[in-house]
Amino acid sequence: MANESGGRIDTVMHESRLFPPPTEFAASALVGSLAEYEALWRRSTDDAETFWGELAKNELHWFEPFGEVLRWNEPFAEWFVGGKTNLSYNCLDVHLDTPRRDKTAIIWEGEPGDQRRLSYAELHEEVCKFANVLRSLGVGTGDVVSIYMPMVPELAIAMLACARIGAVHSIIFGGFSATAIADRNNDAKAKLQITADAGWRRGKQLPLKETVDAALEESPTVEKCVVLRRVGCDVTMREGRDFWWDELMAEASDDCPAEALDSETPLFILYTSGSTGKPKGIKHTTAGYNLYTKMTARWVFDLKEDDVYWCTADIGWITGHSYVVYGMLANGATTLMYEGAPNAPDEGRFWEIIERYGVTIFYTAPTAIRAFMKWGDDWVTKRDLSSLRLLGTVGEGINPEAWIWYHKTVGGERCPIVDTWWQTETGGIMMSPLPGAIPTKPGSCTKPMPGIVPQIVSEDGTPVDTGFGGMLVIAKPWPGMLRGIWGDNDRYRKQYWEEVPGKYLTGDNARCDADGYYWIMGRIDDVINVSGHRLSTIEVESALVSHPAVAEAAAIGRHDELKGQAVAAFVTLRSGEASEELRQELKHHVREEIGAMAVPDDVRFTNSLPKTRSGKIMRRLLRDIAEGKESVGDTTTLEDYSVLASLRSSDE
Numbered sequence: 001m002a003n004e005s006g007g008r009i010d011t012v013m014h015e016s017r018l019f020p021p022p023t024e025f026a027a028s029a030l031v032g033s034l035a036e037y038e039a040l041w042r043r044s045t046d047d048a049e050t051f052w053g054e055l056a057k058n059e060l061h062w063f064e065p066f067g068e069v070l071r072w073n074e075p076f077a078e079w080f081v082g083g084k085t086n087l088s089y090n091c092l093d094v095h096l097d098t099p100r101r102d103k104t105a106i107i108w109e110g111e112p113g114d115q116r117r118l119s120y121a122e123l124h125e126e127v128c129k130f131a132n133v134l135r136s137l138g139v140g141t142g143d144v145v146s147i148y149m150p151m152v153p154e155l156a157i158a159m160l161a162c163a164r165i166g167a168v169h170s171i172i173f174g175g176f177s178a179t180a181i182a183d184r185n186n187d188a189k190a191k192l193q194i195t196a197d198a199g200w201r202r203g204k205q206l207p208l209k210e211t212v213d214a215a216l217e218e219s220p221t222v223e224k225c226v227v228l229r230r231v232g233c234d235v236t237m238r239e240g241r242d243f244w245w246d247e248l249m250a251e252a253s254d255d256c257p258a259e260a261l262d263s264e265t266p267l268f269i270l271y272t273s274g275s276t277g278k279p280k281g282i283k284h285t286t287a288g289y290n291l292y293t294k295m296t297a298r299w300v301f302d303l304k305e306d307d308v309y310w311c312t313a314d315i316g317w318i319t320g321h322s323y324v325v326y327g328m329l330a331n332g333a334t335t336l337m338y339e340g341a342p343n344a345p346d347e348g349r350f351w352e353i354i355e356r357y358g359v360t361i362f363y364t365a366p367t368a369i370r371a372f373m374k375w376g377d378d379w380v381t382k383r384d385l386s387s388l389r390l391l392g393t394v395g396e397g398i399n400p401e402a403w404i405w406y407h408k409t410v411g412g413e414r415c416p417i418v419d420t421w422w423q424t425e426t427g428g429i430m431m432s433p434l435p436g437a438i439p440t441k442p443g444s445c446t447k448p449m450p451g452i453v454p455q456i457v458s459e460d461g462t463p464v465d466t467g468f469g470g471m472l473v474i475a476k477p478w479p480g481m482l483r484g485i486w487g488d489n490d491r492y493r494k495q496y497w498e499e500v501p502g503k504y505l506t507g508d509n510a511r512c513d514a515d516g517y518y519w520i521m522g523r524i525d526d527v528i529n530v531s532g533h534r535l536s537t538i539e540v541e542s543a544l545v546s547h548p549a550v551a552e553a554a555a556i557g558r559h560d561e562l563k564g565q566a567v568a569a570f571v572t573l574r575s576g577e578a579s580e581e582l583r584q585e586l587k588h589h590v591r592e593e594i595g596a597m598a599v600p601d602d603v604r605f606t607n608s609l610p611k612t613r614s615g616k617i618m619r620r621l622l623r624d625i626a627e628g629k630e631s632v633g634d635t636t637t638l639e640d641y642s643v644l645a646s647l648r649s650s651d652e
């Protein structure tokens with residue numbers, strides 16, 4: 001099937017199954033027919049500013065009204081200019097005088113099985129207290145707060161508290177190493193660190209505080225550190241620098257009115273991989289992000305008052321920011337957070353959680369779906385999943401086999417599937433079926449959100465014909481778009497706006513079929529997608545080369561059944577002998593430098609790397625070798641043919 005010849009693209013080319021929205025689903029949906037969707041989309045793009053302006057007025061609370069809807073000084077956007085609002089207010093305070101006051105905002109389950117529920121009123125109180133804690137530690141508007149925490153309610157509380165006082169959060173996924181934390185802290189000039197003693201993962205304690213201690217040795221801008229007691233293990237607390245969360249909260253007042261913040265107040269930085277070694281701090285701001293995540297959450301998940309919504313993403317990634325926390329709370333929804341692994345204590349954990357809480361909407365990643373398939377249907381079918389009414393995927397393309405399995409085995413053939421395409425940079429979902437309106441095709445993210453104008457262009461920027469692949473660009477600014485790369489306007493302009501002038505370059509290839517359905521064809525640049533998360537080849541290479549034995553390294557993504565792609569590394573040595581010991585040492589070294597998710601599955605030693613005459617590593621050839629394929633592509637630009645033969649015979 002897939003990947004024998006041309007990879008995923010070939011498979012989807014032959015996909016012709018069409019799944020119309022179930023009649024009952026469409027009948028009660030927010031957008032209930034294709035015609036309605038099309039009218040909405042047309043209205044939204046014919047006069048985007050009126051469209052977004054009206055929504056902003058109706059959907060957000062304004063301390064002071066905005067003037068212009070959009071000030072577009074390409075590539076810099078300002079949305080809802082001059083308005084004053086507050087994201088934390090729009091997620092919490094707006095619900096307090098409504099029946100949602102006592103509605104559950106967050107359902108939480110820890111990996112050991114502990115459970116908590118926070119109503120909107122309780123969450124509001126915790127957020128106000130923690131906002132006062134932040135102030136007492138000297139944090140104010142514009143200060144950057146670095147957060148390295150497990151999936152616990154306090155993580156959401158910390159985010160909302162930052163938003164309440166105009167501090168900028170930079171959340172670092174709990175799998176990153178001390179070096180990676182320090183790099184990010186230094187780039188962002190973080191002032192405060194928040195962490196926990198440890199987190200639970202498959203029954204083991206992840207020593208978060210210990211990792212932070214090492215990171216803070218190299219993070220001179222960080223003055224103080226707040227530590228949540230999650231597991232109760234012993235940690236070292238440095239006098240004057242480190243403070244216990246519970247001790248600070250015990251002293252804090254719960255009176256903290258939300259600050260009236262300018263629409264464009266920076267809300268968060270989230271680091272993601274680009275095609276150079278330096279992580280990019282993607283910057284999002286207040287009002288536009290608030291509106292875009294709120295509206296897309298409502299359109300895509302067709303939220304109803306009694307939904308129990310579960311997105312399995314970690315809050316350390318954009319999916320968690322937008323669709324575990326902000327987009328959901330802005331809609332007054334009930335959002336479920338689970339701390340641990342899907343196979344702890346066994347492979348049935350997710351289905352047990354769905355049954356226990358009556359989850360109605362389930363949003364996860366294709367890599368997880370492939371793991372569920374491998375673990376076997378029994379784990380799924382032995383639970384009562386009849387509460388589910390909608391399923392979603394995100395992070396990478398879903399192969400049609402996995403789509404069909406998800407539809408049948410999890411969704412009982414009654415739940416629409418929303419395959420949502422978007423990026424850290426886009427803030428929210430850009431293309432996805434509206435589940436009551438758009439018939440789905442397995443493997444396609446279908447059609448754009450209201451206000452979004454995608455185009456497929458060739459390398460010279462001209463639109464390509466229907467059915468042909470090309471670069472996916474977005475032709476109009478949208479409220480949730482990134483506002484820049486933290487501290488690097490040049491890189492922002494170069495990376496996203498120069499290649500195709502006037503349009504946002506997504507970095508993905510795609511094609512659009514005759515029905516106007518989009519099919520994502522993977523990244524253009526040297527970025528690997530491991531388990532739905534971007535890793536830059538160059539970061540892995542830099543980590544390898546920083547080891548004294550390594551002269552040169554090339555990292556590529558090769559096909560992997562479970563993870564989508566796995567990292568394969570080709571290494572030439574400066575000194576010493578190739579050995580199993582060195583291979584393990586290099587893997588360990590990458591873990592230390594970046595984190596576990598970047599560790600290459602294969603490390604191959606070679607005498608030289610295939611390069612063009614201008615010295616560029618020919619990754620395409622390495623990919624073929626890593627996947628055990630004959631190179632059928634063009635090798636005429638290869639500088640030294642003998643390299644290929646010796647690479648093929650390199651062992652792994």
Ligand code: WT7
Pocket residue numbers: 272317318319393394395396397398419420421422423424425445506507508520522523529532533534
């Ligand atoms: C890249 C963005 C969006 C949150 C998680 C990842 C790939 C994402 C899909 C999808 C095909 C997808 C793209 C995109 N991607 N969703 N539904 N179908 N590809 O965020 O780390 O910023 O990665 O993930 O290549 O550009 P991210």
